[in-house]
Amino acid sequence: MKKFIPKLIDKSLIGLNLDEFFVDADVVLRCHKLFAKMSSETPQYTIDPKTSRMQFEITKDMEDLSYFIPKDEIQNILDNSAERLHRLITPCIEFQIEKGSQHIIPPYFYTDDITSQIFNVNIENITNTIKYFENKKLNLPPIYPAIHLPKNILTNETALRYVISSYTDKNIAPYIKGFYIMIDGLKCDKSDEEELAGYLKLLRSLFGYDVRMVSLDAFGYAGLLIGASTLISGLAQQEYTSINNWSKSTTRGRGQEYTYMPEIFAYLSEIELESINYKCSCNQCNKQLPHTASEKKKHFYHCRVRDLENISDTDFHKGLAKLNNLYSQGLITAKKFITEELTLRKSSDIVSPIKRWLTVLTQAEDIYNLPQAEEELEKLLLELDEHV
Ligand SMILES: [Zn+2]
Numbered sequence: 001m002k003k004f005i006p007k008l009i010d011k012s013l014i015g016l017n018l019d020e021f022f023v024d025a026d027v028v029l030r031c032h033k034l035f036a037k038m039s040s041e042t043p044q045y046t047i048d049p050k051t052s053r054m055q056f057e058i059t060k061d062m063e064d065l066s067y068f069i070p071k072d073e074i075q076n077i078l079d080n081s082a083e084r085l086h087r088l089i090t091p092c093i094e095f096q097i098e099k100g101s102q103h104i105i106p107p108y109f110y111t112d113d114i115t116s117q118i119f120n121v122n123i124e125n126i127t128n129t130i131k132y133f134e135n136k137k138l139n140l141p142p143i144y145p146a147i148h149l150p151k152n153i154l155t156n157e158t159a160l161r162y163v164i165s166s167y168t169d170k171n172i173a174p175y176i177k178g179f180y181i182m183i184d185g186l187k188c189d190k191s192d193e194e195e196l197a198g199y200l201k202l203l204r205s206l207f208g209y210d211v212r213m214v215s216l217d218a219f220g221y222a223g224l225l226i227g228a229s230t231l232i233s234g235l236a237q238q239e240y241t242s243i244n245n246w247s248k249s250t251t252r253g254r255g256q257e258y259t260y261m262p263e264i265f266a267y268l269s270e271i272e273l274e275s276i277n278y279k280c281s282c283n284q285c286n287k288q289l290p291h292t293a294s295e296k297k298k299h300f301y302h303c304r305v306r307d308l309e310n311i312s313d314t315d316f317h318k319g320l321a322k323l324n325n326l327y328s329q330g331l332i333t334a335k336k337f338i339t340e341e342l343t344l345r346k347s348s349d350i351v352s353p354i355k356r357w358l359t360v361l362t363q364a365e366d367i368y369n370l371p372q373a374e375e376e377l378e379k380l381l382l383e384l385d386e387h388v
């Protein structure tokens with residue numbers, strides 16, 4: 001079953017009866033009472049150690065993390081593997097174990113250069129995480145590396161291949177159960193078809209692993225169709241990830257007056273929704289409009305879950321047809337909003353994204369067949385080898 005997992009950011013997850021949530025390490029500290037409540041009530045959760053954030057402006061709670069490395073000491077940590085093990089890797093793993101995280105995410109840094117020291121250190125951190133468990137003679141918990149790279153990687157086939165082969169190297173592959181994919185700057189409502197198709201190729205290339213998409217909007221449904229198991233995001237927030245937002249001066253988030261409209265996978269203002277007498281039929285709203293911030297977030301959650309129920313299918317082709325239908329209906333509704341002037345939002349904001357998603361879906365079958373195509377190519381090369 002494909003899943004939507006919300007991020008624990010505030011109290012809005014209370015009462016949703018979740019079976020799983022995702023949470024940043026600094027939130028675990030900042031909202032320790034909320035975390036204690038949620039973690040005792042929820043069967044499973046994973047903590048993102050958020051180590052890449054230490055390269056940028058940090059939140060004030062990050063300094064209290066046992067594995068916190070000040071920005072000006074990061075280069076030293078990258079250069080010195082013994083110190084890295086002692087100050088970063090070991091305490092980071094132990095923090096996750098102690099807090100009961102179901103998956104262990106080895107510490108990771110952000111880089112836009114796959115030939116860089118940072119990229120290699122990220123792979124080494126995975127190796128060292130495996131060694132930690134072997135040395136301690138502890139049962140290996142599922143290790144789920146985070147792949148945190150910029151979106152330009154998605155359109156560079158050579159780079160993408162290198163990333164995939166590095167993260168699925170035969171020395172670490174047997175210990176890795178899955179991945180958390182964080183593509184920086186990938187805003188699916190703004191991204192072009194090439195980027196979006198590249199993203200799906202990345203997901204598909206990790207075939208055989210439990211692939212989890214972090215911070216994505218409703219284009220994530222296409223990722224679930226292609227092979228990812230899980231879509232993770234905040235409720236009506238944090239639907240994309242950007243290092244540019246990691247600075248104190250930037251204000252984040254959408255204004256309170258906006259409400260998610262699931263029919264078009266976008267946000268409209270309350271005034272617009274009231275003027276068309278919009279009623280939501282999700283489990284939260286019960287034919288009303290959500291008003292408070294908490295109601296709007298719960299509404300978002302129920303809309304995501306409902307969509308997933310509607311499009312999930314064990315058969316790829318049936319799933320594709322269902323998703324095509326969902327996006328097509330969305331396109332019709334979004335166009336209607338523009339032509340009947342029911343919104344102040346532009347066609348480029350609410351119509352074009354869905355159009356692009358539908359275009360990418362026309363490539364979905366080819367992308368879905370990628371692992372098979374690779375296998376056939378390998379077989380062919382092997383046969384050629386034998387004949388030479
Ligand atoms: Zn609703």
